[in-house]
Amino acid sequence: MRGFRKVMSLASGVAGYVATASAIRLAVVATAIAQGFLLAAVLEHVLAGEGIGAQRDRVVAIGALIVARFALTWAGEPVTEATGAATKELLRGRAFAKVAALGPGHVAGARTGELRATLVEGIESLENYYGRFLPSLVAAVAAPLAVVAVLAPRDAWLALLIAGFAVAAVVLPPLWAGPLEERSEQRMSAYIGLGAQFLDTLQGLVTLKAFGAADRRRDDLRRGSDQLITRWIREMAAALVPLAIYHLAIVGGVATVAAVAAARAANGGLAAGPMFLALFLSVQALRPINVLAAAYHTTYEAGTAADRLHALFATVSPAPVRSTATPAAGLAPSITFDRVTFxxxxRERPVLSDFSLQVDPGRTVAVVGPSGAGKTSVVSLLLRFFDPRQGVVRIGGRDVRDLPSDQLRSMIALVAQDTYLFGGTVAENVAMARPGASRADVETAARVAGAHEFIAALPDGYDSPVGERGLRLSGGQRQRLAIARAVLADAPILVLDEATASVDAAAEASIQSALDQLTAQRTTLIIAHRLSTVRNADQIVVLDDGRVVETGRHDELVTHAGAYARLISAQEVH
Incomplete structure (x- = not known):
């Protein structure tokens, strides 16, 4: 199988489960071979004139083997399920940790639907590979070897015949793996693409309806669905070839062994005992291969999934963790950008060029400028979603790259333009800023943010569900919850990234009042396009095309009649 080593390199955490499942399959094979051996002996003695009663011990042993095989088969299923659960826990945990380490910088460049398919369907295919295919493969190899070893001393030709069909059943199907895996990759790409497109459609349904694009989008989904069906049919057509090889080898092997054994016995060239033994053991030799055939499809799906997971794990973080990062005690809540280029x-031109900024403890500095000037990049670098190409970003005089991520996050509270609320209650979303916070602390934070009144008016108050992405709340209400989070976090540095840009003027005035309480006695960095929110800042930094073009207070910059004044004028005109 293509990528076998890649698939197996992901199995280190579930090797014990796979070994246990394989051992159970081998035990099942052993009971089946022993049963065949005893059945052949019973029939041989019956033909010799010995009654069943005289073979009580063999009959009892056969019954015991049947019970044992049933028990082993029953025990094997929980082990298989446990293997799958361990696979999902291990790989999804590792993948999520990787995505979290890569941060928004990586996720912003990947379609959510594609990433979801890799972490869900892709890992499920590996679950089946480890839990079902590998143990089946072990049994499919061990059973013929054991049968040949038992039968060869009694009749080498029949043992060789069984070995030939077993080798054909195991070796020939993988020769078809190339085209099959290619078609599987094409089908998986179509599946992931359609899933991502469908997720985009659900998330953008309002926009599609507003612009009359719903019908066009429906046609796009139909074409994507048709392409997926076509590729799935092509994959299934290719998959029939190895399945046909499996079944021809299995059925043909048993039939051929039976015909050859019967013919030789009829001619006196084979005794009854070896004949019966060959008949029973040929079935037991090839039966595990039939089980393997049922699980074979997981091999090409697993190969595709392993490729995607390895690509994810190999992705270099835009802000890698330094091994030398150590906690720093007594950091002052100051912010410094020292000649940063990013x-x-x-391959693209910098969005920030030789950018410098100083925010002293307890001061409020606003960064403004036209769209595309690089304002949001300032926040991304401060939160260390990315690292600068040149220059240094510092907090309390310490390079943020030398601070553990936990300490960096504890120093900064963010109120962003696009407030994301998770599917849960109001209280759970606010308490995300400080796990374990009491209900009293949550309510206090909500009161400071001016959110308590609307929360109390909800059907279940703080226990009211907010809906997916907080869609049960208005934009202003979501923003107040974001402010409550920041209050509860109680971080010494506050970052307001277009915090009022998505609300109307009436809501802005109310929210601004809550923000004024929040910024008191804190070091505050404001990123703003709406300039009415920065008039009282201690310093305003004007960015244009990634460079600082002006600095000063509001009154000074208006009087100067430069870039800031032009921005003010443009907003007043509009």
């Missing part, structure tokens, strides 16, 4: 892609 680009999201090294």
């Amino acid at each position: 680009a999201y892609d090294t």
Whole structure:
């Protein structure tokens, strides 16, 4: 199988489960071979004139083996399920940790639907591979070897015949793996693409309806669905070839062994005992291969999934953790950007060029500028979603790259333009800022944010569900919850990234009042496009095309009649 080593390299955490499942399958094979051996002996003695009663011990042993095989088969299923559960826990935990380490910088460049398919369907295919295919493969190899070893001393030709069909059943199907895996990759790409497109459609349904694009989108989904069906049919057509090889080898093997054994016995060239033994053991030799055939499809799905997971794990973080990062005690809540140059892609021109900024403890500094000036990049660098190409970002005089991520996050509270609320209650969303916070602390934070009144008016108050992405709340209500989070976090540095840009003027005035309480006695960095929110800042930094073009207070910059004044004028005109 293509990528076998890649698939197996992901199995280190579930090797014990796989070994246990394989051992159970081997025990099942052993009971089946022993049963065949005893059945052949019973029939041989019956033909010799010995009654069943005289073979009581063999009959009892056969019954015991049947019970044992049933018990082993029953025990094997929980082990298989446990293998799958361990696979999902291990790989999804590892994948989520990787995505979390990569941060928004990586997720913003990947379609959510594609990432979800890799972490869900992809890992499920590996679950089946480890839990079902590998133990089946072990049994499919061990059973013929054991049968040949038992039968060869009694009749080498029949043992060789069984070995030939077993080798054909195990070796020939993988020769078809190339085209099958290629078609599987094409089908998986179509599946992931359609899933991502469908998720985009659900999330953007309002926009599609507003612009009359719902019918066009439906046609796009139909074409994507048709392509997926076509590729799935092509994959299934290719999959029939190895399945046909499996079944021809299994059925043909048993039939051929039976015909050859019967013919030789009829001609006196084979005794009854070896004949019966060959008949029973040929079935037991090839039966595990039939089980393997049922699980074979997981091999090409697993190969595709392993490729995608390895690609994810190999992705280099835009802000890698330094091994030398150590906690720093007594950090002052100051922010410094020292001649920072940054680009999201090294092949693109910088979005920040030789950018410097100083925010002293307890001061409020606003960064403003036209769209695309690089304002949001300032926040991304401060939160260390990315690292600068040149220059240094510091907190309390310490390079943020030398601070553990936990300490960095504890120093900063963020209120962003696009407030994300998770599917849960109001209280759970606010308490995300400080796990374990009491209900009294949550309510106090909500009161400071001016959110308590609307929360209390909800059907279940703080226990009211907010809906997916907080859609049961208005934009202003979601923003107040974001402010409550920041209050509860009680971080010494506050970052307001377009915190009122998505609300109307009436809501802005109310929210601004809550923000004024929040910024008191805190170091505050404001990123703003709506300039009415920065008039009282201690300093305003004007960005244009990634460079600082002006600095000063509001009154000074208006009087100067430069870039800031032009921004003010443009907003007043509009």
